[in-house]
Amino acid sequence: MTRKERYDVVVIGSGPGGLAAAIAAKRNGAGDVLCIDRDLEPGGILLQCIHNGFGMETFKEDLPGPSYAQRFIDQAYAAQVEFLLDTMVLEITRDKHIFATSKQHGFLEIEAKAVVLAMGCRERTRAQVRLPGTRPAGVYTAGTAQRWVNVEGYMPGKNFVILGSGDIGMIMARRLTFEGAKVERVLEVMPYLSGLTRNYVQCLMDYDIELQLKHTVKNIIGKNRVEAIEACAVDDKWNPIPGTEEIIPCDTLLLSVGLIPENELSRKAGVLIDPITAGPYVDDGFQTSVPGVFSAGNVVHVYDLVDWVSEAGLTAGKSAAILAQKGKLAESPAIPVKAADNVRYVVPQTLHPDHLADGDIRLQMRVTRPIEKPVWVEVRSGDNLITRRGEPYARPGEMVTINLKQDLLDVVKAAPELTVAVVER
């Protein structure tokens, strides 16, 4: 591959969002498409997610993470997407100049007509949840342990306590058990599981791993290496309840306490970030506040399913390709899509009504509070109900979706803004 200095579309990140964006850019007529990743190979975090459960929506198959990634990697190479691997992007400017470094190529400056940000998300760390105690070796995020155990072949310890009942934490509990470790406990500060029930059954119950809800780590004990953690029960405000302390001997503490979109590069490029999602404000084509800069996947908001990340990537890549060729995307200005009753946020935050002429527009949201009864997901313009659909229940942990159908074009065109609510039926 001869390296070029100018590309139609440059994608930052080669995880599921980035791969789909690069493929879609090529398929929608972009000339040169480059995908940059800091890792040695494309695929992103899926390569370390060796468990099954991926691809039910996209392929109607239950695939392991690496297999799901492989399909997109193969498609990207077949579509002649160029890859620049082992390369760290340092900065992206508003006028879409990309500065990067790599061992092989040194310092690089690349110019793009359109950029797709697909950097994914990062795990919340010990510092971000303010865990007290000493600072010994043996405190890791669940994803770090996952990389070591599944890709690099290291076991980070023998006796584990896991803080957080997120999916990665529960999946790692099973994985460590498979590899001969003992998982002493999973602690969850909330009164409910934060991951999927399926993972509770198949990762914890199957292997008799104890889960304690409304519990947290009060203290980490050990000088050079973790020797034990002090667990305790918490009240409704997460305050430790005196008298409930328990010392659990262990050599490793794993944290599975949430994911945050990784937007350092986006901020430097001047992209406006939504404080609720921690990702860029986007329109229905996933364009950010900076024209020609798009963003897709977990960098926008953290999804439940990789299939939806890929879908967002395809949309962003298509938009980027059109912009690179035509120089503009929409005829009409965007209108806001606002979160109303029991909706914490909606993505996209704005949409171009004329895009409904090309197909449905999908709105995705998270609710604020759980409703364990049938609900309506409603889209309104002022008091007018534009569309709604039923769901058997709504939970903060599970993303809610509603499609604006193509035939709503005229109604949406007349709306100054849309609001979305999730209410009891």
Added chain:
Amino acid sequence: MPTTMEKVICTTCPKGCTLEVTRDGDTVVSVINGCKRGHEYARQELTDPRRMVASSVRISGGIHPLMPVYTSAPFPKPRIPELLKVLRNVEIKTPVKVDQVVIENVLGTGIDIRASRTMEKI
């Protein structure tokens, strides 16, 4: 008639209903809560529980020392420890193509162990 009641959490969909299953030996007499698919799940789970198993085997000559692998079909749950013991003693060589069979008919179950990714020879 000696019947037993057990609780099963359904994993067919994300709703996660708790099913109350009454059975007489291997025969399921009744299932309370959940839907039709859930009742099917409860029968399977109580008579022949199976799981998709994903793990890794050693590999030489590739970018990483491990090759992720998976079972070609849900595997009998009680035999998972046995399966893991088998996988621990397997070492393969690159190049490997995704879905390539690593172990055929593992432990006589009729289920294959397959590679979860492609890994080139380096």
